[in-house]
Amino acid sequence: MKIESTNKVKKGLAEMLKGGVIMDVVNAEQAKIAEKAGAVAVMALERIPADIRADGGVARMSSVGIIQEVMDSVSIPVMAKARIGHFVEAQILDSLGIDFIDESEVLTPADEVNHINKQNFKAPFVCGATGLGEATRRIAEGASMIRTKGEAGTGNVVEAVRHMRTITNELNEVIACDENEVVALSKKFKAPLNVLEDIKELKSFPVVNFAAGGIATPADAALMMQLGCDGVFVGSGIFKSGDPAERAEAIVIATTNFNDPKILAEISKDLGEPMVGINIDTLSEEEKLAKRGW
Amino acid sequence: MKVGILSFQGSFLDHSKSVKAINAKPILIKNKLDIHELDALILPGGESTAMKKINEYSDIFLELDKFIKSGKPTLSTCAGTILLAKAVVGGDTVIPNIDIEITRNAYGRQTESFEGSVSFYNNEDIYCFIRAPKITKILSDKVKVIAQHNSEVVGVQQDNIVALTFHPELNNDRYYLDWLESFIKEGENVGTF
Numbered sequence: 001m002k003i004e005s006t007n008k009v010k011k012g013l014a015e016m017l018k019g020g021v022i023m024d025v026v027n028a029e030q031a032k033i034a035e036k037a038g039a040v041a042v043m044a045l046e047r048i049p050a051d052i053r054a055d056g057g058v059a060r061m062s063s064v065g066i067i068q069e070v071m072d073s074v075s076i077p078v079m080a081k082a083r084i085g086h087f088v089e090a091q092i093l094d095s096l097g098i099d100f101i102d103e104s105e106v107l108t109p110a111d112e113v114n115h116i117n118k119q120n121f122k123a124p125f126v127c128g129a130t131g132l133g134e135a136t137r138r139i140a141e142g143a144s145m146i147r148t149k150g151e152a153g154t155g156n157v158v159e160a161v162r163h164m165r166t167i168t169n170e171l172n173e174v175i176a177c178d179e180n181e182v183v184a185l186s187k188k189f190k191a192p193l194n195v196l197e198d199i200k201e202l203k204s205f206p207v208v209n210f211a212a213g214g215i216a217t218p219a220d221a222a223l224m225m226q227l228g229c230d231g232v233f234v235g236s237g238i239f240k241s242g243d244p245a246e247r248a249e250a251i252v253i254a255t256t257n258f259n260d261p262k263i264l265a266e267i268s269k270d271l272g273e274p275m276v277g278i279n280i281d282t283l284s285e286e287e288k289l290a291k292r293g294w
Numbered sequence: 295m296k297v298g299i300l301s302f303q304g305s306f307l308d309h310s311k312s313v314k315a316i317n318a319k320p321i322l323i324k325n326k327l328d329i330h331e332l333d334a335l336i337l338p339g340g341e342s343t344a345m346k347k348i349n350e351y352s353d354i355f356l357e358l359d360k361f362i363k364s365g366k367p368t369l370s371t372c373a374g375t376i377l378l379a380k381a382v383v384g385g386d387t388v389i390p391n392i393d394i395e396i397t398r399n400a401y402g403r404q405t406e407s408f409e410g411s412v413s414f415y416n417n418e419d420i421y422c423f424i425r426a427p428k429i430t431k432i433l434s435d436k437v438k439v440i441a442q443h444n445s446e447v448v449g450v451q452q453d454n455i456v457a458l459t460f461h462p463e464l465n466n467d468r469y470y471l472d473w474l475e476s477f478i479k480e481g482e483n484v485g486t487f
Contacts, residue, residue, distance in 0.1 A: 019303040038347030099404035
């Protein structure tokens with residue numbers, strides 16, 4: 001007996017990524033640097049979020065050429081982004097044999113009401129969330145992994161922290177509540193009741209939950225791990241910094257040893273310039289990517 | 295009983311749950327100090343390239359190698375099995391201890407990952423294979439086949455080491471947990487297990 005692409009197999013890959021770092025790359029050369037630095041997976045992109053932010057305009061799925069170039073260049077899993085609700089971009093990625101699809105707010109949304117029905121695909125999906133309601137809605141649609149949205153391309157970790165704390169607090173409220181309160185909490189968080197019931201039974205979050213959006217230093221990665229994330233995505237933080245290979249390695253070591261300040265101090269030495277950050281306060285509401293998704 | 299679990303990255307927390315379920319104590323190994331008076335060792339699934347890289351900093355594989363060669367029960371799943379293989383196609387040998395040739399990502403990408411029936415010792419159950427490697431050659435007669443999927447070898451035992459390409463830690467079924475408990479309890483006699 002052999003069945004491919006079951007929910008268990010999809011969630012299983014996310015389990016194998018735990019404790020690791022997933023890095024944004026725009027070509028084969030960067031993908032190889034990421035793999036060599038100890039990334040557990042790479043996200044193949046045409047432009048990293050900081051450049052998408054700077055360039056403006058419509059951000060779409062990356063060119064198939066770039067995605068295939070990255071898939072051919074490394075032996076670790078390769079992820080790619082589809083626009084929110086753009087199920088045809090997801091179909092194309094699925095047909096390429098991509099290892100994970102990120103239905104991402106970093107790209108311009110294609111549907112203002114519906115997310116992709118993620119049950120229909122062979123590849124597992126990861127989706128961003130700012131709180132428990134959003135996370136559980138994505139899980140009900142078939143997401144096998146969740147990440148904080150953070151505020152991509154800013155090098156500012158504050159939004160990722162806010163989202164992780166919100167998810168954790170709301171999760172704890174569900175776990176601690178009286179059984180008769182689950183329906184009310186489902187309404188309060190706009191969270192599908194069946195997923196909340198699963199959480200209540202498991203007494204934990206039902207899928208792997210990574211940090212993403214604004215992580216730029218080893219200390220940022222360790223902060224998110226200490227807040228309870230299962231691993232981290234680093235987007236612009238690596239290849240927008242002074243020495244990408246060094247910084248990538250340091251973030252990998254920090255993610256494993258997130259509880260050891262001595263190691264964090266040692267690896268944070270001589271790292272070169274981090275990416276220049278953006279204060280979230282200076283972004284207008286329309287410029288905030290975390291607002292995308294429903 | 296203290297069971298060390300290599301915890302650089304990967305499914306170490308799933309293995310930790312299995313160890314707790316058999317009333318043993320999981321020790322998450324991240325540095326040399328964690329390798330102390332262990333009764334058994336587990337090398338989990340994950341990405342072998344990442345584990346190898348993280349070890350360049352943590353530098354514990356030599357200590358793990360000594361532990362494995364001391365003859366105490368050692369279990370590996372998926373990427374852990376790649377770390378222990380004497381020959382690796384599509385990667386480097388890391389802590390070569392088991393006489394097999396292994397081929398990384400041999401079934402293909404994630405879309406080829408599957409749940410499949412496995413005969414594991416005397417039991418048949420369904421287990422996950424996730425971007426799994428394949429045991430492509432058995433290099434000595436010290437290696438005993440202990441798990442098969444269809445006619446493929448997916449698990450072997452060599453003396454004190456049991457190396458699997460699938461993920462029993464994602465199931466934690468009764469047979470696996472009972473097996474794990476008795477495997478660990480055998481201690482240094484595990485070679486004749």
